Amino acid sequence: MTTGPKLRLDSSLAPGVLAVALFVIMATIVLNTGFSPEMEGFEGVDSITAEIGYAMFDLEALQSTEGSIPDTEAFLAAFLLIAVALDAALDASLVLAKREEEGEPVAALASRGTGSDGAGSAASGVAGSDRSAATDGGHEGSTVDADRADDPGGESR
């Protein structure tokens, strides 16, 4: 029995044809556009990264020095807007991750397990004895793994 990739022709045929047709149309347009063969590039520029920084923070005095790239727009307002948008996205993801149990909001990062989880951890603690707990807390990962590799019995994960 093979598990290799198969061509699904039932439901994804029409979107596939659509995507390929769109690519062919756009490629035809691009290949018929008269781009100049030479890229202008950034010849004689000291540091592109520094120039990006100057443009991002409106440092026009530094932009006009020797070896700089002229005509770069100032992006300080866009930078601040993106900062606000990232902050809003962080808040939104926290709001979305917050769950409610019987009308009570539970914090997104709460570590209080449910009843079944507690029972499971208690059972594994009994099965693995207190040796695993000591190695989990004190040693590095490699030594713990070596211990477990040597140990034929113990907990099964």
Next chain:
Amino acid sequence: MTVPIEYYVLLSMALFCIGLFGILTRRNALMFLMSVELMLNAANINLIAFAFYHGNLTGQVFALFTMALAAAEVAVGLGIILVLYRNFRDVDVTVPTTMRW
């Protein structure tokens, strides 16, 4: 000797079409998110390639902002997928139908 601009544009178009195909065919919400990222990165390739073509840094700076916007979008998208899984025990985007027209 540099690569001509047409090849960059063709690469970005191929990425865009792969992302579009993924959005049209996939039902897993995580695959949706990955397809949107492909389309955003196609736009980034265009911005950076044309910045180099014109010898102007505006496109490169704008690509940085696009990446930040993609990060914000992924944060919200993963939160939505989390809620989707919590409510429906599934990340199939065709299961929740109550907010459809």
